[in-house]
Amino acid sequence: MNTGMTHRVERRQTGMVVVALEGDVDLQSSPEARRVLLDAVAHGGAVVVDLSKVGYIDSSGIASLVEALQKARQGGSRLVLAAVSDAAMRVLQLARLDRVFVIHPSLEAAITGDR
Amino acid sequence: MYTSIAGSVARPSEVRLQSPRPSIPPSTAQPEPVGSAFADLTVCRHSVTMSDPRAAIVPAPAAARATDVAIELLAEMGQDFAGSRSIGETLRRALHRIVDHLDAAGGALFLLEDDGRTLLCTASVGATNIEGIRVPVDRGIVGRSVRSGRGELVGDVRTDPEFFQAVDERTGFVTRSILSAPMSVRDERLGAIELVNKRGEDPHFTPEDLRILEAMAASAALAIVNARLAAALVEQERVRRELELAAEIQRSLLPTPPRAGFPVVGINVPADVVSGDFYDFFELADGRILFNLGDVAGKGMNAALLMAKTASLFRCLGKTVHRPGALLARIDAEIAETATRGMFVTMVAGILNPATGEICFANAGHEPPLLHRDNGTFQAFPADHPPLGIAEGSADTPLPEATVHLDGGTFYVVSDGVTEGLTVGGAPLGVEGLQDILREAGRLPPAERLTAVTSVLTAGPRPLHDDATVLAVVGGSAVTRPRSGSAAGRREPASEELVRVSVPSCADRLRLLRQVVALSATQSGCCQEAADELVLAVDEACQNIIRHAYHGDPTGQIELSVHHQGRDLIVLLRDYAPPVDVSRIKPRDLGDLRPGGLGTHLIRALTNRAEFLPTPPGGGTLLKLVKRIR
Known part of the structure; x- marks a missing residue:
């Protein structure tokens, strides 16, 4: 069955990895999101997570983001969020995580800000 | 020396006590347990007198008879003391016996007063009645025997410079000789028994007379102490019963546990038997619910009485005055008019409209109520009026009111015994600690949330030092639901x-x-x-x-x-x-x-x-x- 979520991973020449999650990040799809995010962090460079096309995210999706952020911090690299959709932002705010993550208004801002 | 005597001479007191005593009627012949204690005491006292070798080894037949009679007398006194409910009357009877037995013209029993400086005559027998007379303990022969703890035998008072003339001067009696024995138990001096003027051919008291009087005085002393202890116990018991009665009345002033789903619940855990805290709530005819939580300054009976008065005022006036500000103004004026100086009451009173979840309330000097909002945040509402009963405010000037909407949240009112109460670690719970508990317990039914709060305070090793009271007013759909007619239908x-x-x-x-x-x-x-x-x-x-x-x-x-x-x-x-x-x-x-x-x-x-x-x-x-x- 279609999980309702897709993802794209782009490795840039600077060593930065851009991960775009799209669709519904829920209990069914969050294991996939978690794997993709941890892979990106394991690469060692900065990670930008594009959430512009996330229509739905639940606590398991948020937990994947938090785990990736913690792993990045432990590895001495950075993980930032970019162009967070309204639906995702609402949940981040409810979880009081909107101040834990560095959130850029657009993907461009995230990329330039992290260069 | 005593051991050798014991081997050859039976101790008279022991023998006599074990032998039948025909002079005592059968109904009183069996010594009561306390009477036995006195008997032991007389043995003990008597053994001291036996340290006099002449008296012990070769008891004169007359002296032995006297001792025999004295012991019977002591046994009777002991029984009388043990069975008596009126120590005054018993002591007077005992004094009569002593005076008769030692053939004195008169006798008096003096008790040391609480100030420790005066002796009050509480019983007197003989020629003149000196009951109620007071003599300084630092004067006179009876005072000397109380001070020294020793018996006094004065054959001729004119030769004793310490003889206290004042009593004779007042009564016209002529004192010639005095026999005085102190009453004390352990180190506590109680007073003395004094006999005056030996009658008969030889007008002099003998050392044997003094020994007997000493034994009797010791017996009387124990009886007095026992009577005082018993009286204290009776008083304690009376106070305890009255307190329990007061506590029962107080509990009856608290509202009965409401039906399931009622939007107001409360809990009160008194630190003492009686409490200075109270809460109440009741439904008005239009469906709105009036509630309050109050805390009377201080603890104990005074606070409990003012609590009872204030709670009654709330319930009585609340039936007609439905604005919390106006209601508190009326209660304020009533308390200020009659309250004991220095006593006051802090109170939050409010009215809930269950249909809208709106609360209108007023706060008179009370711990700020907390609104635990649906989104998890807390808002406190500090008092903007002093406690009730302090200033003589006008009954017609309402206290300031505030209005909040529950919107699914809960409105809590607590007494300072909650926030100042100690947790297991010994630190005060504090407002933040309270909020933590309420946040954690937020999903429990309201009554269980309240128990969660008070159980934190009672879990510690120390007892509550102040009454702990919590009231919760809940909002949300459960209470905004229109009521159906039947109780069973209400939950559906x-x-x-x-x-x-x-x-x-x-x-x-x-x-x-x-x-x-x-x-x-x-x-x-x-x-x-x-x-x-x-x-x-x-x-x-x-x-x-x-x-x-x-x-x-x-x-x-x-x-x-x-x-x-x-x-x-x-x-x-x-x-x-x-x-x-x-x-x-x-x-x-x-x-x-x-x-x-x-x-x-x-x-x-x-x-x-x-x-x-x-x-x-x-x-x-x-x-x-x-x-x-x-």
Whole structure:
């Protein structure tokens, strides 16, 4: 069955990895999101997570983001969020995580800000 | 020396006490236990006198007879003391016996007064009645015997420079000789028994007379101490009974536990038997509910009495005055008019409209009430008026009022015994500690939240040092629901079922459930945002079922139904897994960055009410989520 979520991973020449999650990040799809995010962090460079096309995210999706952020911090690299959709932002705010993550208004801002 | 005597000469007192005593009537012949104690005492005292070798080894027959009679007398006195309820009368009778037995013209019993400086004659026998007379303990022969703790034998008072003339001068009696024996128990000096003027051929008291008087005085001393202890016990018991009665009256002033689902609940844990705290609530004819929580300054009986008065005023005036500000002004004036100086009452009084969840309240010097909002935040409302009974305010000038909307939150009023109460660690609970407990217990039924607070205070090693009282006023759909006629019907939602689906406990069905809930919500008139919130809450609840109830087993069953009820959407979620310990499901601490554990917090934050209903037939867990349509 279609999980309702897709993802794209782009490795840039600077060593930065851009991960775009799209669709519904829920209990069914969050294991996939978690794997993709941890892979990106394991690469060692900065990670930008594009959430512009996330229509739905639940606590398991948020937990994947938090785990990736913690792993990045432990590895001495950075993980930032970019162009967070309204639906995702609402949940981040409810979880009081909107101040834990560095959130850029657009993907461009995230990329330039992290260069 | 005593050992050798004991081997050859029987101790007279022991022998006599064991032998039949025909002179005593059978009805009183058996010594009471206390009487035996006196007998032991006389043995002991007598053995001291036997340290005089002449008296011990070769007792003169006359002296032996005298001792024999004296012992009988002592036994009788002991019994009389033991059986007596009136120590004064008993001592007077004992004094009569002593005076007769030692053939004195008169006798008096003096008790040392509480100041320790004067002796008061409490019983007197003989020529002149000197009862009620006081003599200084630092003067006179009787005073000397009290001070020194020794017996006094003065054959001719004219030769004794310390003889206290004043009594003779007042009574006209002529004192010639005095015999005085102190009364004391352990180190406590009680007074003395004094005899005057030996009668008969030889007008002199003998050393044997003194020994007998000393034994009698010792016996009387024990009786006095026993009587005082007994009186203290009786008084203690009386006070305890009265306190219990007062506590019972106080408990009757607290409201009876309300029916299930009533929006106001309270708890009071007194630090003492009686309490200075109180709370009350009652429903008015129009369905609104008047409530209050008060704390009388100080503790103990004074506070309890003022509490009773204030609670009565509230209930009485509250029936006609429905504005909290006006009501407190009236109570303020009443208390100020009659209250004992320095006593005052802090109080929060409010009125809840269950139909709207609106609370209007006034605060007179009380700990700020807390509004625990639906979104988890707390708001405090400090008092803007001094406590009641301090200033003589006008009964017609209402106290300032404030209005809050519960919107699914809870309004708490506590007494300072709660925030200042000590937790297990010995530190005061504080407002923040209170908020932590309320936050953690937020999903429990209101009455259990209150118990959660007070149990933290009573769990510590030290007893409560102040009364602890908590009142909760709850809002949300459960109380905004229009009441149906029957009590049984009140719990049944008069609602319309929109949809009912049953899916396997599998993560890939969650999207389907989300769509069902989203459609139900928007079709019922929910805006997109509210619909999204309900969807997320239901999704999180389903995740909990999948992960925690079924532990990931996808063959379980989840039943979801959506109901439209007035201004609310209600989602019922049912699983068939063994029940989870509901009390252990708590919102997580948001300061903790651990992934996971967030779902419960989201459910609570996104709904107006989330509660577990009683286990339905067939087992499992039934969760009810309520979302206000907007």
